[in-house]
Amino acid sequence: MKQPKVTVVDVAHAAGVSKSxxxxxxxxxxxxxxxxxxxxxxxxxxLGYVYNRGAANLRQSKSKIVGIVVNDLTNSFFAELAVGMDxxxxxxxxxxxMANTSENADRQGEVIASMREHGMAGLILSPARGTTxxxxxxxxxxxxxxxxxxxxxPGLKVSSVVSDGHAGAAAAxxxxxxxxxxxxxxxxxxxxxxxxxxxxxGFRDALVEAGLDASDELVISSAPSRAxxxxxxxxxxxxxxxxxxxxxxxxxxxxxxCDGLRSARIEPGVDFGVIGFDDVIEAKTAVPALTxxxxxxxxxxxxxxxxxxxxxNAGDFDAEALVATVRLxxxxxxxxxxxxxxxxA
Amino acid sequence: MKQPKVTVVDVAHAAGVSKSxxxxxxxxxxxxxxxxxxxxxxxxxxLGYVYNRGAANLRQSKSKIVGIVVNDLTNSFFAELAVGMDxxxxxxxxxxxMANTSENADRQGEVIASMREHGMAGLILSPARGTTxxxxxxxxxxxxxxxxxxxxxPGLKVSSVVSDGHAGAAAAxxxxxxxxxxxxxxxxxxxxxxxxxxxxxGFRDALVEAGLDASDELVISSAPSRAxxxxxxxxxxxxxxxxxxxxxxxxxxxxxxCDGLRSARIEPGVDFGVIGFDDVIEAKTAVPALTxxxxxxxxxxxxxxxxxxxxxNAGDFDAEALVATVRLxxxxxxxxxxxxxxxxA
DNA sequence: TTGACAGTTTGGAACGTTCCAATTATTTGA
DNA sequence: TCAAATAATTGGAACGTTCCAAACTGTCAA
Numbered sequence: 001m002k003q004p005k006v007t008v009v010d011v012a013h014a015a016g017v018s019k020s021x022x023x024x025x026x027x028x029x030x031x032x033x034x035x036x037x038x039x040x041x042x043x044x045x046x047l048g049y050v051y052n053r054g055a056a057n058l059r060q061s062k063s064k065i066v067g068i069v070v071n072d073l074t075n076s077f078f079a080e081l082a083v084g085m086d087x088x089x090x091x092x093x094x095x096x097x098m099a100n101t102s103e104n105a106d107r108q109g110e111v112i113a114s115m116r117e118h119g120m121a122g123l124i125l126s127p128a129r130g131t132t133x134x135x136x137x138x139x140x141x142x143x144x145x146x147x148x149x150x151x152x153x154p155g156l157k158v159s160s161v162v163s164d165g166h167a168g169a170a171a172a173x174x175x176x177x178x179x180x181x182x183x184x185x186x187x188x189x190x191x192x193x194x195x196x197x198x199x200x201x202g203f204r205d206a207l208v209e210a211g212l213d214a215s216d217e218l219v220i221s222s223a224p225s226r227a228x229x230x231x232x233x234x235x236x237x238x239x240x241x242x243x244x245x246x247x248x249x250x251x252x253x254x255x256x257x258c259d260g261l262r263s264a265r266i267e268p269g270v271d272f273g274v275i276g277f278d279d280v281i282e283a284k285t286a287v288p289a290l291t292x293x294x295x296x297x298x299x300x301x302x303x304x305x306x307x308x309x310x311x312x313n314a315g316d317f318d319a320e321a322l323v324a325t326v327r328l329x330x331x332x333x334x335x336x337x338x339x340x341x342x343x344x345a
Numbered sequence: 346m347k348q349p350k351v352t353v354v355d356v357a358h359a360a361g362v363s364k365s366x367x368x369x370x371x372x373x374x375x376x377x378x379x380x381x382x383x384x385x386x387x388x389x390x391x392l393g394y395v396y397n398r399g400a401a402n403l404r405q406s407k408s409k410i411v412g413i414v415v416n417d418l419t420n421s422f423f424a425e426l427a428v429g430m431d432x433x434x435x436x437x438x439x440x441x442x443m444a445n446t447s448e449n450a451d452r453q454g455e456v457i458a459s460m461r462e463h464g465m466a467g468l469i470l471s472p473a474r475g476t477t478x479x480x481x482x483x484x485x486x487x488x489x490x491x492x493x494x495x496x497x498x499p500g501l502k503v504s505s506v507v508s509d510g511h512a513g514a515a516a517a518x519x520x521x522x523x524x525x526x527x528x529x530x531x532x533x534x535x536x537x538x539x540x541x542x543x544x545x546x547g548f549r550d551a552l553v554e555a556g557l558d559a560s561d562e563l564v565i566s567s568a569p570s571r572a573x574x575x576x577x578x579x580x581x582x583x584x585x586x587x588x589x590x591x592x593x594x595x596x597x598x599x600x601x602x603c604d605g606l607r608s609a610r611i612e613p614g615v616d617f618g619v620i621g622f623d624d625v626i627e628a629k630t631a632v633p634a635l636t637x638x639x640x641x642x643x644x645x646x647x648x649x650x651x652x653x654x655x656x657x658n659a660g661d662f663d664a665e666a667l668v669a670t671v672r673l674x675x676x677x678x679x680x681x682x683x684x685x686x687x688x689x690a
Numbered sequence: 691t692t693g694a695c696a697g698t699t700t701g702g703a704a705c706g707t708t709c710c711a712a713t714t715a716t717t718t719g720a
Numbered sequence: 721t722c723a724a725a726t727a728a729t730t731g732g733a734a735c736g737t738t739c740c741a742a743a744c745t746g747t748c749a750a
Contacts, residue, residue: 005406007706018730023708033728048483053462054399054408055706058735061350063399065463068443073431074626079424086418086445090452095459098413098443100431107435114440117398118410138393226630255630262632281419282627285571287604352736363700368738378698400736403705 006047015043026051057119064094066308067115067123069108071151073100075252076280077297078126081150084301085124092309094121101128109135116144122312124304126150129193145311149304150297152194159311161304161322165195165277168293168326169202170209172247172275175291175328177210181245181273184218187232187257189249191221196249199277203247224249229256237264245273245334251280251292258288258333273334289331300324351392360388371396402464409439411653412460412468414453416496418445421625422595422642423471426495429646430469437654439466446473454480461489467657469649471495474538490656494649495642497539504656506649506667510540510622513638513671514547515554517592517620520636520673522555526590526618529563532577532602534594536566541594544622548592569594574601582609590618590679596625596637603633603678618679634676645669 008026012019017036024032025040043049057063068085070078082098089096097115101108108128115123122145125136133155140146140158148160176184186203189196200219207214220235222228229248233256236243248254254276258268268274269288276283279294303322311317353371357364362381369377370385377385388394402408413430415423427443434441442460446453453473460468467490470481478500485491485503493505514531521529531548534541545564552559565580567573574593578601581588593599599621603613613619614633621628624639648667656662 009706019707020730021728031728036728048487050487051462052403052464052706054464055403056708058397058400058403058706059708061735073418073424073428074421076419076421076424079418079421083418083445083447090444090456095442095456095463096444097440099435099441100428102428111435111440117396118440119397119399142393142395226627230630255627259630259632282571285601285604287607354736364737365700365739366698376698381698397736401738403736404738406705
């Protein structure tokens, strides 16, 4: 049953007032008399009127819509990130266009263009692999606030919220060294990304600082997934001078590494130390519970959303780069007693 | 730098034609002369014109926006579901409002209302726990197509895409019986949900069919999460006549059950059979690889989206109930040889 | 020369809201 | 009692698009 849609004029007519008055009621203006407000409210409910925010947006040329574009929703890190954003966006009375790009930069371009046509007030983007500054330039120049999250795009002057990969990786490596490990590998991740580079440098710097070997063969890159972890650990196990522990690019890789170790009859957390990165929810409950660098994706999502809303409300704003503090959560995957070490970025 | 936004009138003026002509060009109408089309196209690019879809929607009173509301994005089952929908929605040229309700029916009501005000053309909803038919009645009555996915809402005449929980559970139980198990439990899930009820009946019916005990004590409900699985398996282990295998409400519960078994020094897949439900991505790579009832969440998401789009395009439509075929994927968590058994719904 | 016709182009009214300036009704102060 | 102030309401223009009916340009046949 298709209702003939009821507008503010219909309401006005039924309530015996003008459309202007109805509009004032809708905006909760204090100008309107209590009695008429009640009357109009009643009619609204009776007729089942639904506000047409599109028309309002057109008139006011502003919207309460933000865009959220993520590269991989099936990865629980990004799902958590999205949920964090969702929370603050929703409670600020905004609504979100949300799209998944599956790491496809073309698709990303399309959805961003579409969101722009729909009049989004701002965008939070976790960019797909291969996103260039040129891709985003027109949008940024148009004055629409953009916040990059989790990953950065080199050469683009825009706000961002990323985690302190260098400090996190270094802390993880120092922890392994404290436990007596002397030969440590870095496992997984695509070596052409900024995030990889940052974490890897943290890894390397900590090794050098301790006077240990930090040669290239200790860095084994692979897809940043569980399967990639399995593959990487297989390569590691075939090395001549085999490491006794590894820092992994992210938790997915770490889980894969554990799988790979186990099928080689090496028990992770007992015979071999494994540290992850991100602290996804499963890290806590896995067996063995994963020691990992916690980056609190929900928190990052929330901060990114807050930053975006701030920039939307401020007419004018400057690019701001937030780096999220990171902490090493020690669990069982490298045989150390359970404790948490706090770090400042 | 805030651009003074350029409209079709600006483009028309710059190209020396009327706004109507520009509009025709934008819609790719064949009425317009090739030369002017090119001219207008050039001007559009030059001025950096961006189409205002909101204005168009207002005039045409229709939109290419669908709403997607899910109860828990951090659960990878629902994340996959969302990704499946995203795929077909995007490639049909639609864009989506997407929101997470965290199982909060009030929040769900708010976001749906907001989406409605924004003029969504249809809604796919994976309802929060506790959603009633009355909550959704006004929306459905307004003639906006709604497709329920993964969970049903009793008493609501609306389309749905759900998996065949009964057949899946029954097949799982029969598999356990084939392996020689005679005392089998059902673990996890809230017992006041339709999904629980359906799977549990499949479980019970298969037991009865085989002449085995199907008494209430074999059904141990709990939160449908990893933690819930741990709790449920603890209760199971304290039973007098202890079962030798269990069908779990979903994969998360199954993983929790494995954790719980292991801390009691019982090796899942060797000493005790565990079967999950949903076949989340991690099921394949977990140790032991989880035998589970595969419901292909991405596929369900895609089908739901296709159904919604179909109903949006058809002016008039009837509620349609799709039940997704389900298959038992035999892996290692109940000690059986690896194979896959296909089932028809 | 005229009419018919196809191929293009166009002005203006709509869509449902907000906002401004203007209007009416009511109260106040001296 | 009347001007002035206050409170409440209102008509109409605007936002950027689409759509309709009308109008223009040629071409061609009669």
